[in-house]
Amino acid sequence: MYRFLCFLAILSLFSGLEAGCPPYFSRVGPKCYHVSLEKVNWFVADRRCRAMNATLMVFENETDREHTTDLLIKRDVPFNNDWRDAVWIGGNTLGLPREFVLSNDGGALPFTPWLPGEPNSKDEECIDYFRRAEKFGYNDAPCLSLFPFVCQTKALSKV
Numbered sequence: 001m002y003r004f005l006c007f008l009a010i011l012s013l014f015s016g017l018e019a020g021c022p023p024y025f026s027r028v029g030p031k032c033y034h035v036s037l038e039k040v041n042w043f044v045a046d047r048r049c050r051a052m053n054a055t056l057m058v059f060e061n062e063t064d065r066e067h068t069t070d071l072l073i074k075r076d077v078p079f080n081n082d083w084r085d086a087v088w089i090g091g092n093t094l095g096l097p098r099e100f101v102l103s104n105d106g107g108a109l110p111f112t113p114w115l116p117g118e119p120n121s122k123d124e125e126c127i128d129y130f131r132r133a134e135k136f137g138y139n140d141a142p143c144l145s146l147f148p149f150v151c152q153t154k155a156l157s158k159v
């Protein structure tokens, strides 16, 4: 059994697959993430994720946020303490005044780690994530800003 598991582990390394994740996705806890450093507006990012049978990333809780942020840093997402170095999040107002929801289905966001003072502008209807003064968090941004994006999907297996 152990040998067999080793064999599977090595096989998945060679095929670039991480347990329970589609190709080019990385496993973090029960989720799989795909990082794209291409800078696109929120709508294009949303479509790119859907085309991969995934949705734009949202954090479930603080642990998910921390572990996923480690992955993003490893994948060279530039978090240079600047609002221009952000990634898109799967939340926006869907055209409703100042009520941020899951863009996927309009449901409530599971966790909203807003940066201090955010959200703050009525012209900013999409959510991004960046580092400001050593603190990472959500921010409201104009949806036509150009940022890298991260797609997520549920892992299919437990391990």
Ligand SMILES: *[C@@H]1O[C@H](CO)[C@@H](O)[C@H](O)[C@H]1NC(C)=O
Binding pocket: 053, 153, 154
């Ligand atoms: C899309 O993902 C869901 C789970 O998130 C899975 O059940 C389904 O088979 C996937 N479809 C394709 C075409 O990959």
Ligand SMILES: *[C@@H]1O[C@H](CO)[C@@H](O)[C@H](O)[C@H]1NC(C)=O
Binding pocket: 029, 030, 031, 060, 061, 062, 063, 064
């Ligand atoms: C945090 O979210 C992850 C999903 O990414 C889940 O596996 C974990 O159980 C959650 N932790 C708590 C304390 O809810």
